[in-house]
Amino acid sequence: MSNMVYLMTSLPSLSLGQVPPITIDEFNDDAKRQLSVRHYKKLQSVDIQKLNAQVGVESISTFLKKLKEDLSEVREAKAQNRQAKPERMPSSVLRGNPLEREMNIIQWQWEELQDIEAGKTFTLTEVLVYKLKLQLIERLYSFDENKGAEVLASVVNPEKNMERK
Amino acid sequence: MAGIKIKYTKTERARQKKILKVSERMLPLFEAMEKSLMATINTISDRIEQLREEIEKNRKAAEAWTAVMSDSWVNINEFISVNKIITKTIDVAGVRVQQYVKVDFNVMPINDDTPLWVDDAIELMQEQLQLLAEIECLKEQIDLLEEELLDVRARVKLFENRRIPNAKLAIRKIGQKLQDDERLTIATAKVVKTSKQREGKI
Numbered sequence: 001m002s003n004m005v006y007l008m009t010s011l012p013s014l015s016l017g018q019v020p021p022i023t024i025d026e027f028n029d030d031a032k033r034q035l036s037v038r039h040y041k042k043l044q045s046v047d048i049q050k051l052n053a054q055v056g057v058e059s060i061s062t063f064l065k066k067l068k069e070d071l072s073e074v075r076e077a078k079a080q081n082r083q084a085k086p087e088r089m090p091s092s093v094l095r096g097n098p099l100e101r102e103m104n105i106i107q108w109q110w111e112e113l114q115d116i117e118a119g120k121t122f123t124l125t126e127v128l129v130y131k132l133k134l135q136l137i138e139r140l141y142s143f144d145e146n147k148g149a150e151v152l153a154s155v156v157n158p159e160k161n162m163e164r165k
Numbered sequence: 166m167a168g169i170k171i172k173y174t175k176t177e178r179a180r181q182k183k184i185l186k187v188s189e190r191m192l193p194l195f196e197a198m199e200k201s202l203m204a205t206i207n208t209i210s211d212r213i214e215q216l217r218e219e220i221e222k223n224r225k226a227a228e229a230w231t232a233v234m235s236d237s238w239v240n241i242n243e244f245i246s247v248n249k250i251i252t253k254t255i256d257v258a259g260v261r262v263q264q265y266v267k268v269d270f271n272v273m274p275i276n277d278d279t280p281l282w283v284d285d286a287i288e289l290m291q292e293q294l295q296l297l298a299e300i301e302c303l304k305e306q307i308d309l310l311e312e313e314l315l316d317v318r319a320r321v322k323l324f325e326n327r328r329i330p331n332a333k334l335a336i337r338k339i340g341q342k343l344q345d346d347e348r349l350t351i352a353t354a355k356v357v358k359t360s361k362q363r364e365g366k367i
Binding site: 049050051068069071072074075078097098099100101102105138139142143144145147148149150151152154155156 | 224227228229230231232233234235236237238241242245275277278279280281282284285286289290293294297
């Protein structure tokens with residue numbers, strides 16, 4: 001517990017839309033030093049990118065599991081040309097262009113994580129949520145108009161990978 | 166014509182007349198072919214322009230959300246690549262060219278944990294790559310047609326500037342020569358006849 005307190009008090013506070021104050025690797029290094037092997041193992045398994053639901057904290061597991069199911073439902077609905085009915089995710093976040101939609105989803109995920117960590121100060125849940133929130137901040141920070149245009153151009157390149165039959 | 170030896174014979178005149186007849190018949194055909202090739206090249210160029218406008222339109226439409234493509238969670242290059250451009254051989258203005266049919270893509274399966282924008286990006290990239298592939302095919306068609314156009318233009322010039330004028334000149338010269346020869350023969354015969362008549366009187 002005291003280690004958890006030390007870890008959480010030593011980490012910078014997070015807010016969505018800010019420049020990541022710490023990298024995931026730095027956070028992992030700090031956590032490795034402060035947490036027990038068992039807790040650190042749980043921290044390693046939690047990942048909002050891979051939506052791994054086997055994390056040992058039920059509220060987080062349920063959130064990630066439902067998120068995965070909702071994304072699957074959105075895709076299925078699109079393929080079937082019908083209105084998506086996600087269970088946990090509000091339909092309103094799916095509005096707008098792909099960038100707006102992704103930002104809405106990140107905002108909603110952030111709010112969900114805040115709900116999960118409410119009242120769980122200095123617990124493993126708070127540590128796990130911190131990692132997930134840091135992942136969201138890093139991801140949101142990576143959205144860049146110029147870099148995105150470069151990525152598009154690198155794929156849509158007429159001289160690349162073209163072989164005439 | 167300079168430097169070319171003409172045989173001043175009736176056979177040669179007949180041969181030159183035949184060349185002239187064939188050349189005068191072929192010239193309009195080559196001229197028509199030239200016009201047809203030029204029109205086809207223009208049509209293809211217009212189509213390329215249309216496709217380029219479409220690409221630009223798609224790019225502008227996606228401009229509002231391209232920022233998401235730099236998502237640190239996704240490497241979109243891994244999701245889509247061109248396997249092959251499928252074409253078929255067709256005849257355009259008498260030239261065999263490759264016509265665009267479709268693009269065969271390598272698309273990686275999308276998992277449930279893949280962000281939703283990836284689906285839209287793949288759609289956009291497929292659309293753009295298809296348009297670009299069609300442009301490439303059309304450019305190659307233009308290259309082949311321009312090659313043929315150069316050949317046809319060379320033939321038109323050959324007929325207009327060399328074959329027809331040369332044949333006409335040859336026919337005229339042979340005609341004059343044959344006429345001169347005929348006059349000379351008649352005049353000689355007359356002289357001989359007159360000489361013989363004089364000898365007889367004496």
